[in-house]
Amino acid sequence: MASKATGVVGKVRQVIGAVVDVQFGDHLPAILNALETTNVGNRLVLEVAQHLGENTVRCIAMDSTEGLVRGQEVRDTGAPITVPVGPGMLGRIINVIGEPVDEEGPVDAIEMRSIHQPAPTYVEQSTEAQILITGIKVLDLLAPYAKGGKIGLFGGAGVGKTVLIQELINNIAKAHGGYSVFAGVGERTREGNDLYHEFIESGVNKKGGGEGSKAALVYGQMNEPPGARARVGLTGLTVAEYFRDQGQDVLFFVDNIFRFTQAGSEVSALLGRIPSAVGYQPTLATDMGALQERITTTTKGSITSVQAIYVPADDLTDPAPATSFAHLDATTTLN
Structure with a gap:
């Protein structure tokens, strides 16, 4: 049975790409616990994905495992991955484990929160319907978006999903009184860098964050290992x-x-799961649901989400875009 003890030290048994097996003496960390070690002088976080027997866990690494060796010590933090939250995040760029990557010093956090949270209950959710004015005439007239809803921008490669998202940020985020959060999940680092500088030049953010900044940026781009890309959205x-x-x-x-x-x-596949349709993970619908069900409007405040969704080979019946459809309030397909 998983134990609640913190600070227990185990050792690396094997490394298979982004997946690491860690063995403990008489301790078994809980699923989703964060384990910490150092790799080439940097903090490396591993997230427990499976239990293998009574004292061994299989983990997903949040950064490169190059340089990791068998027998290396790994410490169980006793809790899931936690990241800083609060107004201090505005104007800053953080990575999947909440570390600042904009070279502007440490983040001023009000509190630390686990990236794994339960979705709001039915009682907490709001059902009020309002139109979101985007300022893009063709969208507002033909395919209006709901405020506090989830909007999907579907399209193949190079049709303008990112450009449209940036235009929506330009129109809505700049005129919008509240705050914005941009999650760059597995896309080009160049686009992330352009967006960061564009926010500063247009006055949405102040360099280094602080008073007057309105947007927080969270990046886990194409160059990151799959563990980071699978968790940066959370x-x-x-x-x-x-x-x-x-x-x-x-x-x-x-x-x-x-x-x-x-x-x-x-x-x-590295975790030993049998692939499902088109080679996707068997837990595709569950993984998508765990993320999408948290993006909702409650009686306290609203989250309006705009998501770019790549359509592999322009096939809308592909399991990845098809699973996303069920969660969305509005869709725009580009081709």
């Missing part, structure tokens, strides 16, 4: 949930939800 959502719980109307932009599914698929 990190961004945790930051957005804090603002929602404070009574704010929050805008939550995700580019790209498909990369979240793709990352889950990459680690699924």
Whole structure:
């Protein structure tokens, strides 16, 4: 049975790409617990994904495992991955484990929250319907979006999903009084860098964060291992949930939800799970539901989410985009 003890030290038994097996003496960390070790002088976080026997766990690494060796010590933190939340996040860029990556010093956090949170109950959810004015005439006239809803932008490669998301950020986030959170999930680092500088130049954010900044950026881009790409959406959502719980109307932009599914698929085979349709993970619908069900409007505040969704080979029946459809309030397909 999983034990609640913290600070217990185990050892690396094997490393298979992004997956690491860790053995403990007479201790078994709980599923989703964060384990910590150092790799080439940097903090490396591993998330427990499976129990293998009575004292061994299989974990997913949140950063590169290159340089990790057998017998290396790993410490159980006794809790899931926690990230800083609060107004100090505005104007800053953090990674999947909440570390600042913009070289502007430590983040000023009000509290630390686990990236794994339960979805709001039916009683807590709001049912009020309002139109979200985007300022893009063709959308507002032909395919209006709901405030506090989930919006999907579907399309193949190079059709303009990211450009449309950036235009929506430009129109809504700048005119919008509340806060925005942008989660870059497995997309180009160049686009993330452009967005960061664009926010500073347009006055949405102040360099280094602080008073007057309105957007928080959470990045786990293409160059990151699958563990980071599979969890960075949850990190961004945790930051957005804090603002929602404070009574704010929050805008939550995700580019790209498909990369979240793709990352889950990459680690699924390494974890020994039998692939499902088209080679995706058997837990595809559950993984998607765990993320999407948390993106909701409550009686305290709202989260309006705009998500770019890549359509592999322009096939809308592919399991990844098809699973996303069920969760969305509005869809726009680009081709």
